[in-house]
Amino acid sequence: MKINLGWVSNDNFASKNAGMPKNNPKTDEQLLDAYSQAVINVVEKVSPTVVNIDVQKFLTGRSRNYLPLAQEVRGNGSGFIFTQDGYILTNSHVVHDASKIQVTLSDGRSYDAEMIGDDPDTDLAVIRIHAPNLIAARLGDSQSLRVGQLAIAIGHPYGFQTTVTTGVISALGRSFQSRSGKVIENIIQTDAALNPGNSGGPLVTSHAEVIGINTAIVMAAQGICFAVPINTAKMVIPALMRYGQIRRGYIGIGGQNVRISRRLMLSHELAVDTGIFVMYVEANSPAAKAGLQEGDVIVGFNNRPLRSIEDLQKLLTPESIGVRSQLTILRKNRKLVVGIVPEESSSSVSG
Known part of the structure; x- marks a missing residue:
């Protein structure tokens, strides 16, 4: 099909476009307002899915006199609901060997949680609560991430409810050693600030899709934080829910x-x-x-x-x-x- 565009004189073009609104560039204030509104929209959609996780663990060992010694240790982390029937994704190091797990929802309700499956090699774990009216997070595709795109971290550092930080995807395809000693591959690096207690919380895109599970920070550095990609979690979750472990x-x-x-x-x-x-x-x-x-x-x-x-x-x-x-x-x-x-x-x- 041929399309004849022809030639249009400047006078004709000006007359035909007279009265049309000019495409003025947005001001700095408008750009910042748009950025702020994008973050607000994401937080409003995702924060109801983010939970605070309190755990109790008993550590055993021996005293200086070689007598048996047991000590109760408490800790906390974050997680997010990924099914409406109460399945929650978090980090393995948050709940591994826990004797008691308690989950607090964004609306203040608290429930005891049961361990469903644990995989130290990917630092991922699935726990479950039985509660009504739950909202599940939407999972994205970490394979489609681009370095430089917006990243939003939501969690409960130090127990502070629903703390939000923003940054960008700093790098992709990193390797990171998990606490089991195995190397987690294809890790996401971000400069969205994380603190102790953020572990297990979601890393989210501007479309309110979870693309990572916040897992670690480099204590001696600023702005170097890591998240397990959601595509890794998608491979791990079915086996954890069915068998409670991963054989790989x-x-x-x-x-x-x-x-x-x-x-x-x-x-x-x-x-x-x-x-x-x-x-x-x-x-x-x-x-x-x-x-x-x-x-x-x-x-x-x-x-x-x-x-x-x-x-x-x-x-x-x-x-x-x-x-x-x-x-x-x-x-x-x-x-x-x-x-x-x-x-x-x-x-x-x-x-």
Whole structure:
């Protein structure tokens, strides 16, 4: 179809557009008001789903005289309701080994919670309360995040009810060591301020969608905070709700998503333009036994292309444990295939 735009003289254009409103740029005040209103809208939608979690734990040990010693420890954290029938997502380190868990809703109601499932490797846990008229948070897609976009953290630091901080997504694809000693991959870095007690609370977009679970701060730094991506939680939640634990394959690397040059893609006929850069290899791990090295880029698992750490996590299923598999890697611009036998994660325990 041809469209003849023709030519329009300046006089005709001016006469035809006379009286039309001018597209004046917004003032600083208007931009700040729009930003404020966006945050307010998000908080009004999400804060009813955010809960305060108080826990009691009994720590056992021995005194200086080697006598048995038991001590009650109290702590608190945050979480958010993700189903209307009372399932709550939080951090493993908030509720792990708790003898009692109490949840306080945004409207002040309090309920005892039961542990449903716990996964120290991803620092995620699911607990449940039985209460009427609950509002569930809407889960987003952390795979679609962009560095620089708005991030809003909501939680209960130090027990202060519904504290809100804002910032941006500072970086993606980070690796972070969980308290179980395992490395959590594909972590979100944000500068939205977090404090003790924020752990387990949601990191939210301007569309009021949860895209992360706030999990850690770097105490010696300012503006460096981390959240577990919601897509990781989506993979973990079904198993925690069904079995109470996660049984997963493990190869023993710390990695980061990287882009692959078009020249390497074409020369090696790769189906992906990103891969997993191996930052380090754990001693005596399946990766070490397979000969993986720092600097390798993993691009395939059993002839299936790998674009990200998340792709690899999806393939390290219970069925992969003890089964000889193949990793396709790039090493100094050469394409290699190495054999590897994934092992079971040492933190996968019977519940």
